[in-house]
Amino acid sequence: MYQDLAWRVTVVLVIAILLLFAWIALGASQRSDYERIRGRAARARFIVFWGLVLLCTPIIVYSLADLPYPQRHLQSGSAEVITATGHQWRWELSKNQVVVGKPVEFHVGTGDVTHGFGIYDPQLRLVAQTQAMPGYTNVLRHTFLQPGHYKILCLEYCGLAHHAMMAELTVVASE
Secondary structure, three states, X not given: OHHHHHHHHHHHHHHHHHHHHHHHHHOOOOHHHHHHHHHHHHHHHHHHHHXXXXXXXXXXXXXXXXXXXXXXXXXXXXXXXXXXXXXXOEEEEOOOEEEOOOEEEEEEEEOOOOEEEEEXXXXXXXXXXXXXXXXXXXXXXXXXXXXXXXXXXXXXXXXXXXXXXXXXXXXXXXX
């Protein structure tokens, strides 16, 4: 839906800019017209720039408000920390059980190549993801809202046994 809208807006804007360019170019019949045309071109650039700003700002704000990312309501230090390290072809988790409703902070790294750290719910829908990169630790914060067995799969092709690279995280009801 957004791609179709973006495509249509882009086509309309490109056509408008081409027409504006043609209008300015056709108006320059003699060298003496240069100053008058330069002023018109400056005004046209000003109008196009601010028109694009006014047009695009609400579109960007509206589209960003609908992203499926959780709100960053976690306070530093309030989350349970789980270290996740990717190796060809397995995940090592410092803990494999968490409680529903409690924030979890995954510290994701790798011991070899780049991996994609994806958490899938019991229906195998992706609920959170980040990259595991050599020499760097990414932090992924997530609060599980439903109990169940969550799969952790690699999202980045990492070699021959990539398809078998998975772990399981159990989310239990609060006590």
